[in-house]
Amino acid sequence: MQQKKLLDLEMELAAARQEGFVSKHSSETNRTPKVVVIGILTGFGRRNKRDAIRQAWMGTGTSLKKMEDQKGVIVRFVIGRSSNRGDSLDRSIDNENKHTNDIFILENHVEAPEELPNKTKLFFAHAAESWDASFYAKVNDDVYVNVDALGHILASHLDKPRVYIGCMKSGEVFNVQGHKWFEPDWWKFGDGKTYFRHASGEMFVISQALARFISINRSILRSYAHDDVSVGSWFIGVDVQHIDEKKFCCSAWSTGSLCSGV
Template identity: 70%
Template sequence: MQSKGSKHRFSTMANRSRIPSLFISMFATFASIYVAGRLWQDAQNRVYLIKELDRITGQGQSAISVDDTLKIIACREQHKKLDALKVELDAAKKEGFVSKGLIESNGTYSKRRPLVVIGILTKFGRQKNRDAIRKAWMGNGASLKKIEDGKGIILRFVIGRSANRGDSQDKDIDRENGLTNDFLILEDHVEGSQGNAEKAKLFFAHAADEWDAEFYAKVNDDVYVNIDALGATLATHLDKPRIYMGCMKSGEVFSEQNHKWYEPEWWKFGDKKSYFRHASGEMYVISQALAKFISINRSILRTYAHDDVSAGSWFIGLDVKHIDETNFCCSSWSTGAICAGV
């Protein structure tokens, strides 16, 4: 027989063991209620989202997951915001604003992005030509900076290096550039042994790499440019993504070696020996997308005897808008002319 003390200890131990069990049961009950509540809430959310998706898409009952539903709804909201922004942009354009390079009534442009980079292709021994251009329409020093900041037009003389690197010709150009700071020197182009076609290609490539402009223009160093007329003309074409603008022509291909305009690869241009449509070389303009194209493909773009023909050949197979702008015909000054040869 157990003593009264033993019975008392047994009863006490049993009571103690019931207390943890009670706590465990209560915890399990509350946990079950919490989980059930969360599941019910998620189920309610799922039902709500699916109903919302059905209402938005109009496609009846949907079995799509909640995560995918949220993504679709977020995507739809983004589309709504984009549509609203497009409406605002269209309204702004109708009021005379443009998305890039805003033109003002006084002929100046916003500083968001340069309007055009003009490369004036020049050679050794032609400082008199360059000085005449600086005096006539390009300016120098503060006036050149004013054109850049006020009109968004960047002007640079473009030249390569001498075949004898570091000789007096190179030093003369470096000395002149030190005074004027208006050269783009093509370190990878050799003057004389490589023609203007290669120089023009490298100018567009380097200019596109250095300046994020709307347009890029090539000009000869015996041409005078009406800066204001050029800026106003280009501003009307800001909405066109790929343009090639100039005084368009075709012209005869000359196969006689003693001819001034001899084309060594004349046989590529067909039996009638007539060039394809291209802009005259005195001055022509391309948009940013085409300059970037030249920059990316500079190593494989073919050049012919003349830079204008070469440039035209690069764009034949592309979706490019050719703009025949008669005011780019630089034979002489005329009313509204953009350029003139001298």
């Protein structure tokens, strides 16, 4: 018991030392245990994508609240701020959130394509601090999720303390500047041709212990050019169980799949 208290204290102190990142929802911390917190990473000018997701599987208002209360599933869109703080882009998101109350705003994160790995890291860090859940999921805003199917899969992994679940892949490392998937640090990946094993970025899930690990160590976790590779790199050398779940392969919808890319 004393060891546990000391560990909890160390985690709180480590989190308190982190500077510069405060979520808009940090004062709305909900410690009622949930099954999963799903963060849908979105951006400016993508209101149509968000509305399509609200209509298709996320729900709004009472239906969203019902999913939280009855299924233990929290779903939020995740976005940062404009580089021109307080401009029309920021105001548009604030106005949208006043009506929907379903956007998790990373106040000190600046939206930019190259900052996606950092955004993913901050989502997991702040989600772990804001909600007590068994799992945390990252989803793109062009992916549709079968929440019930997701719940069934996660239930089968509740007994595993450190799991990383997704459509696992390795993939080619591109070292030619200007290529869509160019990796500036290509030379760090062994022969420079293949990435280590990691989950595809459309959708993946990590357990609470791993989300807390990211939260505590976010200032020293290295990010690469792509968020899926970056997340995979954080768990190298850590006692993590990789679960290759084909139902998370969203780009190829099939019977039994729980997600689809659109």
